[in-house]
Amino acid sequence: MTDPEAGALAVSGLSKRYGAETAVDDLTLDVHAGEVLCLLGASGCGKSTLLRLIAGLETPDAGSISLDGQELAGTPPHLRAINMMFQSYALFPHLSVAGNVAYGLKREGLARAEIRRRVHDALSMVRLDGLDARKPHQLSGGQRQRVALARALVKRPRVLLLDEPLGALDRQLRETTQLELKRLQRELGITFVIVTHDQDEAMMLGDRIGIMERGRLVQIGPAREVYEKPANRFVAEFLGAANILAGTVRAGGADRVEIALNAGPLTLSAPRSAPCADGAPVWLAVRPEHVSLASGDAPGPAWNTLSGTLMQSVYTGASWVHHISLADDTVVRAMSRSGQAPPAPRSAVTVGWPIDCTTVLTS
Amino acid sequence: MSSARRFQRAALLLGLSFLYLPIVSLVFYSFNASKLVSVWGGFSTRWYGELLHDRAILEAAWLSLRIAAVNATCAVVLGTAAALGLARTPWLGGRALLRGLVGAPLVMPEVIMGLSTLLLFVALESAIGWPAGRGLLTITLAHITFSMAFVTLVVQSRLAGQDHALEDAAMDLGASPLVAFLTVTLPLLAPAVIAGWLLAFTLSLDDLVIASFVSGPGATTLPMLIYSRVRLGLSPEVNALAAVVIGLAMSVIGLAGWLLSRSPGQERGRD
Amino acid sequence: MTRAPGAARRARLLLLPPYLWLLVFFCLPCLIAFKISLAEQLIAQPPYGPLIDFGDAGRMQIRATLEHYRFLLADDLYWRALLGSVRIAGVSALLCLLLGYPMAYAITRAPRVWRLPLLMAVVLPFWTSFLLRVYAWMGLLGRDGLVNQLLQWSGLSDTPLVLLRTEAAVYLGIVYAYLPFMVLPLYANLEKHDRSLLAAAADLGATPLRAFLTVTLPLSLPGISAGLALVFIPALGEFVIPDLLGGPDTLMLGKVLWDEFFGNRAWPLAAAVATAMLLLVAAAVAVRACVERMLRPS
Numbered sequence: 055m056t057d058p059e060a061g062a063l064a065v066s067g068l069s070k071r072y073g074a075e076t077a078v079d080d081l082t083l084d085v086h087a088g089e090v091l092c093l094l095g096a097s098g099c100g101k102s103t104l105l106r107l108i109a110g111l112e113t114p115d116a117g118s119i120s121l122d123g124q125e126l127a128g129t130p131p132h133l134r135a136i137n138m139m140f141q142s143y144a145l146f147p148h149l150s151v152a153g154n155v156a157y158g159l160k161r162e163g164l165a166r167a168e169i170r171r172r173v174h175d176a177l178s179m180v181r182l183d184g185l186d187a188r189k190p191h192q193l194s195g196g197q198r199q200r201v202a203l204a205r206a207l208v209k210r211p212r213v214l215l216l217d218e219p220l221g222a223l224d225r226q227l228r229e230t231t232q233l234e235l236k237r238l239q240r241e242l243g244i245t246f247v248i249v250t251h252d253q254d255e256a257m258m259l260g261d262r263i264g265i266m267e268r269g270r271l272v273q274i275g276p277a278r279e280v281y282e283k284p285a286n287r288f289v290a291e292f293l294g295a296a297n298i299l300a301g302t303v304r305a306g307g308a309d310r311v312e313i314a315l316n317a318g319p320l321t322l323s324a325p326r327s328a329p330c331a332d333g334a335p336v337w338l339a340v341r342p343e344h345v346s347l348a349s350g351d352a353p354g355p356a357w358n359t360l361s362g363t364l365m366q367s368v369y370t371g372a373s374w375v376h377h378i379s380l381a382d383d384t385v386v387r388a389m390s391r392s393g394q395a396p397p398a399p400r401s402a403v404t405v406g407w408p409i410d411c412t413t414v415l416t417s
Numbered sequence: 418m419s420s421a422r423r424f425q426r427a428a429l430l431l432g433l434s435f436l437y438l439p440i441v442s443l444v445f446y447s448f449n450a451s452k453l454v455s456v457w458g459g460f461s462t463r464w465y466g467e468l469l470h471d472r473a474i475l476e477a478a479w480l481s482l483r484i485a486a487v488n489a490t491c492a493v494v495l496g497t498a499a500a501l502g503l504a505r506t507p508w509l510g511g512r513a514l515l516r517g518l519v520g521a522p523l524v525m526p527e528v529i530m531g532l533s534t535l536l537l538f539v540a541l542e543s544a545i546g547w548p549a550g551r552g553l554l555t556i557t558l559a560h561i562t563f564s565m566a567f568v569t570l571v572v573q574s575r576l577a578g579q580d581h582a583l584e585d586a587a588m589d590l591g592a593s594p595l596v597a598f599l600t601v602t603l604p605l606l607a608p609a610v611i612a613g614w615l616l617a618f619t620l621s622l623d624d625l626v627i628a629s630f631v632s633g634p635g636a637t638t639l640p641m642l643i644y645s646r647v648r649l650g651l652s653p654e655v656n657a658l659a660a661v662v663i664g665l666a667m668s669v670i671g672l673a674g675w676l677l678s679r680s681p682g683q684e685r686g687r688d
Numbered sequence: 689m690t691r692a693p694g695a696a697r698r699a700r701l702l703l704l705p706p707y708l709w710l711l712v713f714f715c716l717p718c719l720i721a722f723k724i725s726l727a728e729q730l731i732a733q734p735p736y737g738p739l740i741d742f743g744d745a746g747r748m749q750i751r752a753t754l755e756h757y758r759f760l761l762a763d764d765l766y767w768r769a770l771l772g773s774v775r776i777a778g779v780s781a782l783l784c785l786l787l788g789y790p791m792a793y794a795i796t797r798a799p800r801v802w803r804l805p806l807l808m809a810v811v812l813p814f815w816t817s818f819l820l821r822v823y824a825w826m827g828l829l830g831r832d833g834l835v836n837q838l839l840q841w842s843g844l845s846d847t848p849l850v851l852l853r854t855e856a857a858v859y860l861g862i863v864y865a866y867l868p869f870m871v872l873p874l875y876a877n878l879e880k881h882d883r884s885l886l887a888a889a890a891d892l893g894a895t896p897l898r899a900f901l902t903v904t905l906p907l908s909l910p911g912i913s914a915g916l917a918l919v920f921i922p923a924l925g926e927f928v929i930p931d932l933l934g935g936p937d938t939l940m941l942g943k944v945l946w947d948e949f950f951g952n953r954a955w956p957l958a959a960a961v962a963t964a965m966l967l968l969v970a971a972a973v974a975v976r977a978c979v980e981r982m983l984r985p986s
Binding site: 421422424425426428429431432433435436437438439440442443446453454455456494495496498499501502503504505506515518519521522524525526527528529530532533534536537539540558559561562565569594619622623625626629630640643644647648651655656658659662663666667670671674 | 816821962
């Protein structure tokens with residue numbers, strides 16, 4: 055088991071440019087020892103570059119990276135106590151499975167018997183016993199992924215970087231592998247930094263999720279926090295679905311703020327989260343799962359309501375997703391259980407949601 | 418079979434017969450007892466016997482083999498270095514120029530290369546006294562120049578099919594750049610390097626034009642000797658020599674091609 | 689691509705030896721050849737004069753002359769050789785295409801397990817001695833050669849035809865020698881074609897011939913262009929084939945250069961011919977680059 059205190063990364067002011075393009079832009083991040091941090095973002099947001107910078111495969115233009123307090127600048131990749139699992143797995147085609155896993159240990163100069171033992175243990179840990187002599191091209195995608203994992207873990211790094219580890223696997227395999235990955239991490243206590251573009255994966259695996267956009271870290275925190283309290287519109291729309299309504303701050307009490315919607319002569323309420331000046335332009339965000347079609351009863355005082363026209367209802371198996379058009383053609387999405395039949399299209403409907411589920415975004 | 422299929426089959430058959438008929442005829446007539454090469458006079462292996470006793474041919478062959486071996490080895494070192502260097506250089510303006518330079522010997526006509534290289538040697542000799550006289554050394558130097566381009570071509574195409582992350586992975590696992598190269602990149606390049614060596618060897622062994630220009634008295638390569646003989650007409654001994662050379666070349670190259678197709682490391686789709 | 693620290697420096701180090709070698713043994717010779725083409729012809733060893741001479745009074749004289757180039761431009765022989773080279777290389781390339789295209793196409797349509805052996809069968813002769821294979825045609829095309837024997841035996845001809853030492857024999861030789869260079873790029877291109885395109889064409893009402901003309905042929909243009917270039921450009925400078933198979937009136941620049949150099953010991957003139965050839969080849973390469981850029985899907 056690894057030292058529970060080891061494996062803390064401190065990234066500070068990191069920048070990396072390729073010609074005119076900025077891949078990583080003044081990024082500051084703290085990775086806690088022993089946690090699983092998932093970096094989530096669209097392709098091109100710089101998350102893979104960040105990983106390569108931490109691994110030492112690229113040199114930053116500015117900023118620093120330190121591992122457990124020790125500055126890593128100037129240390130080449132082969133001397134860092136960090137290992138990486140590559141997106142393409144990068145298994146050495148000319149070596150067997152055992153040869154691949156043993157590669158890193160051979161570089162450490164360990165005794166042959168010791169290497170053999172550790173390779174055997176590593177392969178058992180990822181459930182690949184008996185496949186020592188096979189060559190990579192004789193393995194399935196899932197098996198190759200596990201060899202790549204074993205190869206990185208056998209060196210007992212303090213931090214393991216994983217670049218889209220489950221991207222190449224089919225859905226079934228992905229789910230089982232996610233659980234195994236989480237189990238392994240708990241057992242070994244190694245810090246994992248996982249880069250992915252798959253939200254469900256990030257939410258499932260990560261103790262904390264970091265959202266990246268255009269080289270910057272936009273928000274970081276436990277999954278629940280990032281999902282329910284997005285920092286800005288990008289995060290709100292990126293993680294899960296969100297209804298975004300533009301408006302202006304009207305007035306506010308101590309714990310509530312009134313917002314006049316641009317979409318119509320309506321004022322909605324939201325919990326006050328951050329100070330906003332009167333007249334400031336803001337956006338309201340509310341998740342579709344909180345929005346429901348109002349039945350005949352009048353909603354309570356703790357609800358926001360809107361009127362609009364139902365455009366279509368989409369059946370997704372688990373639920374109905376309703377698309378309602380407001381006066382200025384903004385579309386609001388509401389959900390209801392699949393058991394209930396939806397109203398007819400083009401009928402006028404009212405939607406509502408609890409005020410406490412509304413988030414005010416200033417950007 | 419559809420008419421299109423039949424046409425394709427016919428074209429293929431015609432083409433392959435066209436390619437192999439001359440080779441087969443060479444070998445066939447090497448067993449001709451008659452001195453008139455193309456008029457059949459009975460079966461005989463006497464020309465092979467005469468071949469074995471022909472000092473001029475044996476010496477020329479020995480010279481050509483030595484030149485080819487040295488040339489291939491040097492060309493492989495230089496050509497592989499060029500291929501690796503080109504693959505790893507970040508996008509620079511100079512890269513296009515270098516790439517053009519490395520590929521130029523491939524398009525340059527041999528007569529020009531031969532003449533200009535000779536003029537270089539003559540100028541060098543009068544300026545600094547080296548190379549003193551022309552022969553094995555000058556031929557080898559000239560051969561290396563164009564062989565290198567072919568090796569670069571072969572190694573480059575192999576490099577292009579390789580996963581770039583492999584060297585990164587090796588370094589990440591604790592290998593210094595040099596060790597990563599020796600334990601990962603080089604073994605995977607090996608088939609291409611070997612193929613390059615064989616290619617350079619064959620090209621050198623077969624070169625007539627450049628060797629004619631840069632050679633000197635006493636250094637007659639095998640192609641030069643063959644050329645001087647066949648200019649005067651057909652010679653049954655040359656047929657025998659041809660049969661030997663072709664047989665050897667085909668088996669070696671067939672082996673190399675088989676090796677190259679078998680090795681791992683290339684991105685191969687599943688059928 | 690590895691952009692690890694030091695990778696760029698290592699790459700530059702790797703490139704240094706080949707680069708220097710090529711500068712010395714490839715670029716420098718070309719410059720020297722150009723310089724010699726401007727030198728005076730002398731009866732001496734070597735048979736040309738120095739470019740810069742310090743005369744009796746110690747004054748520096750530049751003894752460059754354009755007489756060789758003037759001679760090239762004026763004398764009929766060299767123009768005919770130039771045109772001959774272009775004509776012969778061009779016709780050979782086209783003939784090669786006519787034979788090579790169906791072959792390449794047939795290989796792509798063959799069962800998968802046959803493809804590599806077939807390709808190897810096409811390429812294998814290239815690896816045996818070029819000179820000896822040209823010699824083989826000398827045997828086949830001679831008066832008593834196999835071709836004449838077959839013609840007479842089959843009754844197509846009464847007397848042996850003169851096949852050797854003709855321009856036709858040169859075409860045959862070039863097609864023979866360069867066929868693999870046509871088949872390989874064509875195969876590489878045709879193999880990548882999306883088979884479903886032909887199915888789509890058929891679905892939209894095209895006959896197989898029409899589908900070939902309107903779908904396959906246009907898509908194979910890059911391969912055709914590559915193959916033509918790989919045959920035409922080297923064939924421009926061919927020497928062995930026109931020398932052994934061609935007649936006295938088969939004029940190609942390679943042969944002219946050889947004759948001037950070895951026959952007449954006219955080194956400066958040969959160098960001038962070499963310069964002219966180089967320009968011709970450079971022009972061909974430039975045309976090829978333009979065509980390639982045009983054909984590249986944007």
